[in-house]
Amino acid sequence: MKTCLVVDDSSVVRKIARRILEDMDFQITEAEDGEQALEACRSAMPTAVLLDWNMPVMDGYEFLGHLRRLPGGDAPKVVFCTTENGMDHISRALHAGANEYIMKPFDKDIVAAKFQEVGLVALNEQSPV
Amino acid sequence: MTPPDYEYLRKLLKDHSGLDLSADKQYLIESRLLPLSRKCGVPGIGELVQKMKGGSSSIIAQVVEAMTTNETFFFRDKVPFEHFRDAIMPDVLKARASRKSIRIWCAAGSTGQEPYSLAMSLKEMGAALAGWRVEIIATDLSTEVLEKSKSGVYSQFEVQRGLPIQLLVKYFKQNGELWQISPELRAMVQHRQLNLLHDFSQLGTFDIIFCRNVLIYFDQDTKINIFGRLAKAMESDGFLVLGAAETVVGLTDVFKPFPDKRGLYRPSGARAASPLGATSMPKFVAMAGR
Numbered sequence: 001m002k003t004c005l006v007v008d009d010s011s012v013v014r015k016i017a018r019r020i021l022e023d024m025d026f027q028i029t030e031a032e033d034g035e036q037a038l039e040a041c042r043s044a045m046p047t048a049v050l051l052d053w054n055m056p057v058m059d060g061y062e063f064l065g066h067l068r069r070l071p072g073g074d075a076p077k078v079v080f081c082t083t084e085n086g087m088d089h090i091s092r093a094l095h096a097g098a099n100e101y102i103m104k105p106f107d108k109d110i111v112a113a114k115f116q117e118v119g120l121v122a123l124n125e126q127s128p129v
Numbered sequence: 130m131t132p133p134d135y136e137y138l139r140k141l142l143k144d145h146s147g148l149d150l151s152a153d154k155q156y157l158i159e160s161r162l163l164p165l166s167r168k169c170g171v172p173g174i175g176e177l178v179q180k181m182k183g184g185s186s187s188i189i190a191q192v193v194e195a196m197t198t199n200e201t202f203f204f205r206d207k208v209p210f211e212h213f214r215d216a217i218m219p220d221v222l223k224a225r226a227s228r229k230s231i232r233i234w235c236a237a238g239s240t241g242q243e244p245y246s247l248a249m250s251l252k253e254m255g256a257a258l259a260g261w262r263v264e265i266i267a268t269d270l271s272t273e274v275l276e277k278s279k280s281g282v283y284s285q286f287e288v289q290r291g292l293p294i295q296l297l298v299k300y301f302k303q304n305g306e307l308w309q310i311s312p313e314l315r316a317m318v319q320h321r322q323l324n325l326l327h328d329f330s331q332l333g334t335f336d337i338i339f340c341r342n343v344l345i346y347f348d349q350d351t352k353i354n355i356f357g358r359l360a361k362a363m364e365s366d367g368f369l370v371l372g373a374a375e376t377v378v379g380l381t382d383v384f385k386p387f388p389d390k391r392g393l394y395r396p397s398g399a400r401a402a403s404p405l406g407a408t409s410m411p412k413f414v415a416m417a418g419r
């Protein structure tokens with residue numbers, strides 16, 4: 001079973017992300033900030049993490065740094081999903097070990113495309129109408 | 130829309146762009162042409178048709194463009210670009226080792242995602258191409274999409290479909306909500322307006338042709354005719370790449386499928402069958418003269 005940890009301080013965003021990822025056959029756990037997310041990873045390493053940047057307590061960037069130093073913490077594919085849409089943020093995230101980056105607002109197509117990009121979802125070929 | 134207006138538009142589109150609409154696509158015409166009629170200051174499609182019948186070639190061109198489907202994205206379907214990197218380019222690099230030049234044609238380049246995906250793939254090959262001259266020619270019927278392709282400017286949504294984030298960071302510059310591909314990559318792609326129904330022999334001969342997700346809109350005879358002319362526009366050891374829902378199988382033997390590589394074809398050396406050449410060529414030649 002593929003698992004995805006959805007980390008976002010907005011319950012609305014978590015709900016939307018959950019729905020999209022469940023349709024892609026992921027089992028979902030949720031966290032409201034980086035610290036909760038780190039806790040969740042210590043007890044069970046997920047296959048993927050969908051990660052907001054700006055959150056109270058511990059932000060996504062700091063979480064990623066900690067995650068990558070945990071035993072087995074290099075395994076999860078980490079996909080940022082944030083309104084921080086500047087090139088500087090994207091570069092920092094990639095340096096810190098992010099695998100992909102979604103700029104909000106996002107939709108089902110973008111999430112599917114990005115999860116394909118990191119090799120977690122099979123390609124379904126698309127054709128024009 | 131009245132049935133005669135629909136029939137008029139169907140025939141006109143078939144003649145001008147090859148678009149082969151079945152008898153029940155009124156909704157498609159309405160959804161694309163109502164906005165255009167508003168733009169032209171007429172109340173509906175009936176009036177638009179009147180203008181077209183009046184011989185307004187600019188309206189005709191706008192109608193034809195409005196009816197094209199320009200949907201595309203970076204590295205669409207992925208697999209063709211893996212073929213490009215792993216099968217096509219290694220072969221062409223060997224075959225052209227003395228000439229050190231390669232010509233690539235995107236025969237329905239739309240807004241540029243396909244030719245720029247090829248340009249990025251080439252850049253990623255790095256030193257293997259040092260000293261080589263590589264031309265990418267992107268053509269399309271629609272001048273509007275060609276303008277966008279030339280500008281190389283994409284929305285946040287467009288750069289998130291199919292483009293790996295590493296390539297975005299490497300080859301694009303951000304400008305507010307928009308992203309522009311680097312001047313170096315833009316310089317790798319030449320743009321030309323071209324209708325595939327018309328003669329394209331003036332483009333010369335290519336090593337690689339991407340002709341994806343355009344033939345799907347045409348009827349059988351038109352496809353067969355275009356395959357015949359594509360084969361002539363290609364080196365005998367070249368490569369043709371078609372879209373996921375397209376094939377030569379059952380239509381022509383001028384190309385043959387490349388074993389185990391879906392969507393990839395090579396010239397077979399066979400000549401286009403003459404009965405078809407004889408029936409459909411004159412029509413296309415006549416159109417080219419318009």
Ligand SMILES: C[S@@+](CC[C@H](N)C(=O)[O-])C[C@H]1O[C@@H](n2cnc3c(N)ncnc32)[C@H](O)[C@@H]1O
Binds near residue numbers: 200240324325343
């Ligand atoms: C669906 S897009 C395909 C873009 C790209 N090749 C891809 O696969 O993503 C089809 C393109 O074909 C162009 N087209 C339609 N009829 C054409 C014709 N007769 N000659 C040249 N281009 C045509 C349209 O303008 C449109 O940009």
